[in-house]
Amino acid sequence: MRTICLIVLWSAAVLGAATPAPPAAAQAYCALRDPVHQVYELFPKATSYRSIIRSVDDTHRAATAQRLPFTLHFNELGRHTLYVALQEGRPLGLVHVRSEAGRWGLVEIAWGLTLDLQVTGYRFQRCRDAGRDQVESRTITQAIVGRRFEDLRELLDAPGQDLAPQAQALALGPAAEGRRLLVTTLRSALKTIAVTDLVWAADLRQLRMIQQGLSAFPNAASVELVHAPYGHNPHTAALKMTATPSSGIDRAGVTALLIRNAAGDLLGLRFETPWSAGGQHARIWWTVASSSRALIAVHADASVQTAFEALRGRRQEDFGHCATAAELAGKEALSLANACLNAATLPQEDARP
Amino acid sequence: MARLRTFFFTFLLPGRLLLAAAGVVLAGGVASAQSTTLLTLDTLGEPPLTSATPTDSAPPSNAWTNPQRLAPSTSDLRVTLDLSTRFIWDDARGEAANLSSVGLDLLHVFSGPAGDRATLTVQGYFTHDDTPTGASGTGLQRGEIFFEHRILNLNLTLLSRGRLNLRVGHFEIPHGLEQDLNTNGTLRQFTHSQNLGLKADWGASLNGVLHGVDYEAALTRGSGNEWLDRGDPWIASARVGVQPRAGTTLGLSVLSGEILLDTATVRRERVAVDAAQNLGPLTLLAEASVGRDENRDGQALLGELNWRTPPEDLLAYLQYRVFNRTLTAGSDPLTTAVVGARWAPDAHWALSAAVEIDTDAPAGLARGRRLVTQVRYRF
Incomplete structure (x- = not known):
């Protein structure tokens, strides 16, 4: 029995390593935590939320690259969750958490979006960068909230590596940390909207219908x-x-x-x-x-x-x-x-x- | 074969029954007329809608129109096969050992029109444990393959806004740093196993978020991975955690119970504080625990400084652990210094290594020096 199990174990390991594998999660699932604080901060009227788990794969990575000058890192592929904030069963909006490499580690931002993918707010779930206070300031928050994909894209330069000239006023003073984190935040917003639109398209269509119907x-x-x-x-x-x-x-x-x-x-x-x-x-x-x-x-x-x-x-x-x-x-x-x-x-x- | 049967009845069958039962309870959204589809939140993820197709063909056939649908959609499922092998060189004993596992990591969220109703987490592993201490207390011979439930629980939503949930099954004891920073299946460990005597246990807990405070309070069997009645063990444990400002977390934990160790139960009480502070690319972690084991004092301390690269594919850490293990002879604590690293080049592979050196040990125990490496692949 032991020999059989060992053969099965190592055969699976060899096969797994030799076969192109679908997106996986490097982290054990028991370590996953829902952004409970963020959902109710971004949608204070929400009474519950509904998780929708979908796969982000290579096709979505390629499609994102067609919409943006940068795309998803391979580590960003895999099963991801979109949270629908609900008020007594009625969809209020979406919360999508995505990670972006920051100066001192991954910056995890919970994005609040309307069902039409307009930014309603954002919260840093994890951020070690010193510029966090600036990016959470009223000035920058007001500049980001209410924008859609096309409006946000205008805030970055063509390669998406720095602020566009018309967004220079958002970079507060000499604080390079804040400027760098702002660019990271805008890149995260664009990727979040693009991925949400690509991966959850069918769900969004149905959610919009439910929202439109219930609000009529x-x-x-x-x-x-x-x-x-x-x-x-x-x-x-x-x-x-x-x-x-x-x-x-x-x-x-x-x-x-x-x-x-x-x-x-x-x-x-x-x-x-x-x-x-x-x-x-x-x-x-x-x-x-x-x-x-x-x-x-x-x-x-x-x-x-x-x-x-x-x-x-x-x-x-x-x-x-x-x-x-x-x-x-x-x-x-x-x-x-x-x-x-x-x-x-x-x-x-x-x-x- | 006996173990396969055990695996089927203790893991697969309950899992299937749980899914089916949950499906009966949680599934909804039945179409009310042939030419229409009822749109509800629990039908998300079903086949894409084709309703506006202006053809004279029959209405699309899908799960909404099937009132006999018993099981919820599997599209909200996360499932991964997890393979790992660990090599241990014990310099003090001059002995090599290994520990290999293959298992399933599964997470399913049950949702309905009112939102998420429950989350099922299943981690079941076949493990080949060829370490000197691994088989102790399990009744197994060294090197035997056995099945272990690492995690198997259902977390049910009881109140809105995440205020109250009920977790039932096998889960980690809510105590210390482990509550926020899960180390399941990794070389990097905190204090659970050595300080408490077990990491996960069977039972139930109430958990949630109230006014920005995370909490979990559990009542569990006290026997670890297996439900055992020997000695009538039990554990009551709880932790509350807050994030007073960005990059800082604080926690307070209490534990009391009769914990089943190798052959008998031990009366154990603990009060612990834990903290985490980010400093640029560095993180400081600390956990201090005091309490009693039977009628003797017991203490545990852990300090860690870790560093990670911006994409967090590489993590390096220094740990110092102190366990005043009063159940062993002598008054000296067991102190261990650990230098470790984890490299995850992609979403599948994780390569880890650590050197553990016992800088002090209770009388009668040799100071150990261990090199541990692990290769892990998830797909």
Whole structure:
């Protein structure tokens, strides 16, 4: 028995060493600690968090290198955790901890992000650098918080090794330590956002839908994704034939969410439509109440917000002759909403194709 | 074969049952209609959504639409095979020894709509222990292969904001530096084994974070890696830790119990303080412990100065340990100086070496001088 076990042990060792291995963790898992302090500091209203563990591998390393002049170190590959801060089950934002080599050792920063990957805050989980106080100062915090990937990238020079000219004002006085740590912090932020976007893309998509759905109605409790809203449902399939083709809505990109309260009653529909007309492209978010069948909220990209905002309060019957491109889109949107709501309120047997 | 059966029933089977049971309890998110998918936080990690596909094909089939789903998604699983071999040259005895292990390191987070519900940590190893002291008290012959539970516990969330969790299973005694700086499977060790007589134990603990203070209070069997009833041992232990400022941590630990050593239980009490301070690339660690073993005083001291490179692939350390082991004859303490280093060139390999020199020893015991090396590979 002993011989067999020894053979198995050493065979596994030799095979393991000779085979290209997937990302692993050099540290035993019992040593892992969740950033509990940081989650609740970055999201004070959070009541709990949800861990999502995913693998960061060579493909993500290569993809990061395409977005940045620097990329992940091989030691940064492996299984990593994204924490979703929750308030009574509703997603508030994300916390992602990443390590960056500092002057005196690894600098571990817990990044607070919105679901759209905008920085909401940051906390040093581990940092030996003397410039920490400066990088945590109000001036620098305000310069980083609220920024997205593209905005943060502008703060670093082309090779990503130093501050860009427009960010020189952030380097406080002669303190080289602070400047060096600020560059490390910005690099960490960029890598964190890039990796989160690449590795957790599917999770973020679902989280955004949940957040959008739950925020659409005050007493929303659950969100259902409507499969193929123009597809196999008899109530919505007809729209494919009848809806005006010139509404500008890209039907292939429509995401529709049914929202219910805790009792399971249908509150309404929230859906997102890519839209283009007259050379303009935008995303429109529509919210239709189940009871009134009226558009209770319409949000659009800033360039067309005013035109679409004017549709708020309308019902399907209010769209007779459409005078504007926004009205054309609104007409189809309400047709779709009514079809989906009708299907959802019918007994399940009737809703089946 | 008997050991394989033991392994199956004590490790694999409980693990599977635990996963299945947890799946029944923790899984949720059942679709409410055929043409829709209920979106909840516990369905994250399932197959990517294809709902907006504007085709007339059937709705995508996935786990959400299957109310029979019993086990939670395995995508939130971390699992690694851990191989290591340790070579020990004891200069005082003029003897070489080795210790090799192969095991599984697994961590799974169970989550639901309200957030994380529990974390399962499993570390089970087959170990070939060919060291002079390794087999003592285990009933095994030197060189025998045995299975050991290093860690096997489930930490359940009881209150929100991390305020209260319940850990059940086999876990490290909450005491001293080890609570923040885990040394499982590494050459670098602190005081647990020599000061307390064991490192991990079976039982339950309450743990969490309250007003910035980390705490864990445990009640455990007192028999170490195996659950043994001999002598009716037990341990009550607790530690609170704070980080008063950046780069500084402080901890206070207490322990009381009847600890099962080789053949009998020993009444042991300890109060310990520990501290860590970062100084640029250096870290100072200290732990001081006082207490009683039966009716004799017992003390332990540990000081460490370590240095690491910026990417932390290389760690070098100097340690000085003092154990006043009153259970052995004589009044002199056992003092040991350690020089060690660990090099981790990538995420798989870790090569470690240490020289341990006993600078003083109780009467009747020879001062040891040991060279220890370890190769570890995780994949």
